[in-house]
Amino acid sequence: MQSRLIANLQEEAATGSRINRASDDPAAAFQVMSLQAQVQGIDDCNKNLASVSDDLAVNSSTLQQMTTTLTSAQQLLSQAASGTYQSSQRTVAAQQINSLLEQMVSLANTQNTGRYLYSGQKASTPPFAVTRVAGDITAVNYQGSQNDLSVPVAPGVQMSDLMNGANLFGSSARQAPQFLGTTGAKPGTATSSATGDLWLTVAHTATTYPQAAGVSAGDSSASDTILGDHTLTISTVNKTITLDNGTPVSYDGSESDLAVTNESGDVIHVNMTGATDGTFTVHGDGTLSTDDGQSTTQLTFADNVPVTDPATGKILYVDARNITHTGVEPVSVAGTHDVFEMLINIRDVLENKSNLTASQQSDLLNSQVAALQEVSNVVARSTTAVGAQLSSIENLKTSLSDQQDNANKETASLEDADTAQVATELAQEQTLYQMTLASAAKVLNISIMDYIT
């Protein structure tokens, strides 16, 4: 009995642990094992937390660099939009914007330990694919995952580690489209699915004249710019023809291609043969397109003409009732811009690829100021959100380490042998054991046989 006690005490002394087997103290052993599992779980959380925290730190600094980049872009833009810029200066600004764009794309494709930060659950796929034409980025498309990679960082707590970049760098608070041109097109009452900035090309197809007017479409009628109903006044007395409230144009009746311009500069080409006196309504028909004329929609002058870009399937509803002449109408859908598309647009406007007039260019640039502010705000919001996550990680770390300390303390209090006590007990048991052995020896020693002779 004593020798078993001594063996147990020796094991306690050697391992420093009061419970070496479940049978030493089953109830405490269960707790010790649960606590060990808990500590292991906290360890996992700490590892995950460290990896998330590392990613978020890089994420946060990347977003800050993006904010800086966007601030530079905003400065450039507001200078360029002020109107004092010459076209050569604008070209320089365009180049600067272009390099900012390249910078943004490269930031958006930032990797940490070989994983893309903004690709969500597709950590090994670059989130933003670029399309280049002649070396210039013409489109940046998100090809990452739609879902954030949420990682368990504490019991019951998940935290976004790798994020969906499309959400970080683009806003998704759709507002009504704004039409910035002069064609008379307005947003339809129906909700468009078009996003960002796009160009609505309003083209002319044919001009029709009332029979009563006697005149007909001229040779160059294809280049007429009127659309919808316009007033044509022919005075056979003065031998003049007037479009709307424009300047009367003289004719002699033999012209086959007389250009008549109204007060807005819209022009029709009229074959004057057979002109009759009176006031008539002429009508220009046309098409609408959001992909630079590659696919067209018949202009019906209705309140909701759907114009579809077949490449993206996105629809722009146009209120075409007041369209009066052809043109390229810049359309901006506020709340749907993304950083890259913004920068591409600004660069293109500065380079003036669409041959805009100076005032149009200026108007457009001014309109982009708001849009750029919108995406800057989105990035700023993302920066704040990531910063908040980073600070909550610090709290989590503290609370996890507290939990771990507690679990370790509890384990120790359950498990750890009191060394002093063990030593004392061991000495006691050994003394007892020796006494037992000695007294047994004594008892066996004394016998009457010693005394019988």
Next chain:
Amino acid sequence: MPNLDIGLSGLQVAQAALETVGTNIANASTPGYHKQSLQIAPLDLSGQGVTVYSGVTVAGVTRSIDSLTESEILRQTPLQGQVTTELTTLQSIEQSMGSIDSQGLLTAINSFVSSMNQLASQPDSVALRQQMASAADEMAQEFNTQGQSLTDLDGQIVQDAQNTCNQANGLIDQIASLNVQVEQAVTHGNSANVLKDQRDQAVKDLAGLVNVQVDTQSSSDGMVNVVAWGTPLVLGSSALHLQASSGGDDSLILSLQGGKPLQGDLQGGTLGGLVNLKNNLVAGLKGNLDTLATQLAAQINQAHVQGIGADGSFTSLDGTKTAGGTLGSWNAGITAGNAYVRVTNVATGATEHFALRVNPATDTLNTIAGKLNALQDNGVQVLTASVADSTLHLQAAAGYQFDFSPALDSQPTTSTLSGTSSPTVSGAYTGDSDQTYTFTVHDAGGTGTVGLSTGLTLDVTNAAGELVKTLSVGGGTTGQGYAAGDPLEVDNGISVALGAGTLTDGQQFTVQALANSDPTGFLSAAGMNTFFHGDSASTLAVNQDILDDPNRIAASQGPDATGNGNIQQMASVASEPLDALGGLNPVDYYQQMVTNLGEDIQTRQARQASMTSSLQQLQQQADDVGGVDINEEGTELLQYEKMFEAASKYITTADKAMQALNDML
């Protein structure tokens, strides 16, 4: 006239007494020896004479025996024998499980869970996948080791039982043969004390092995009958032998040689302990360990089957289950119902779920293969299923891939829409059970245009016909209505987007949302994309495919192959209480197992300690009566030496008296 006979009788008695003392001293340490004492009585030497003078005679030699105590010892010995046997084995099991701080299996389970948690943080990391595969393999091996050591122990116990039976049979033979010798001694009027001591010792030894009861009443000729567990082992001179064997249900059976198995609760003695160990304690531990291994594997598999590995869906897949017969005969708990195969058209990316009807009562792997071969996408056979070497093999048709993910298909399951607008489903279903949502178009004008017509709505009802949500997909104030293609949240994580175009009033489409693509358990039972295989602790193993290529670990629930939805699901298994584990989670279950074993050991240690001291006390008590006290014997030695001396003196005196008389004559 002095009688020499008196002296002689004295001498004889003194000599006999000295011999008795000598025997006692000589046997002081002989096990089972009981002190013998001489019964001395006066001897009438005078015939019928009046004068009373007599010698002395030995009336008998009796064993000093405390029968009550001895029978109590006999009653308690089997209990101690059992407790000692059980304790030794249980302690060796506990020893083999490792110490509290390094519980081999517990550490392995925790590491496995830990590896899954870490993989959840970087599901794209090959290193972490490798780590998880290794941790799983280690855990499986740890299960194997413990399972195997219990199986080995099982064999050892049977072996021990057979050896113990042989030992018991030796004692039984000895008792029977001593019975004969005692009877002979008794009938010849000789002292049978030494023989009885030998027999008692044999019975006592036997009591350590089996739970014996001794019946001395029924035999008048000095024989004893020995009964164990109600079955006679010794009847007078005949001995019946015990034998131990393994029963059909792997239980330990004790029987008489050539007889039927002993019935009832075989408690007591080493053999009782071995029976209890084999049939209850070790069997229980083995059962618990197997339950834990299979449940853990089943839960992990159930989740894994439905996940997607880092390399995406399969073009071909081999099952790991080798089995013939109906699915019901596998005893894998397969229930009737649908299993779902998700087939992806690689070119379009479109997915479609095919229901596979499973009926465990009638289906075999071959009929399942037949059903899989019949699945068609627009007239194209999408899968080629075959059964080779009793395992299921699946091959996707060119241009198709497959998996068993319950993820939503992007196209509606059924549709009666005739307009130009088409719906697209997205999101991940988070509901607990399968659900079918029906979307019904409402438009006052008969046909409405998405994003344009005011009042164009979709009513969403669930399978129970309850209205879940009304989606407005028409127009509104400029910019405030629905933009075609924008996803609208429906219910439980599901979103639906309507493309541009028209919708007709009253037309419907449905979306089937699966919570589980393998509710029947067939896919995991057949080993289609499972993580573990094996049906006991000692056969648990990680699938070789996964060890070879850790990218096969299905960490994702889709749509992206490097997501972490499924690995989180798998990691949570360790902390999910399971009915099959008595409402405990796997980790707690194992901890409970270890704790219960510890408790079993602790109670047995206490019992053994109290039993031992109680037996020691009883033995001391018995020894007080039946033991040889050297001092007492020494005293008696002196006493009888004096008696001898005195008797001799008497004879001398008598002789002198006679001499004197002779001289006078």
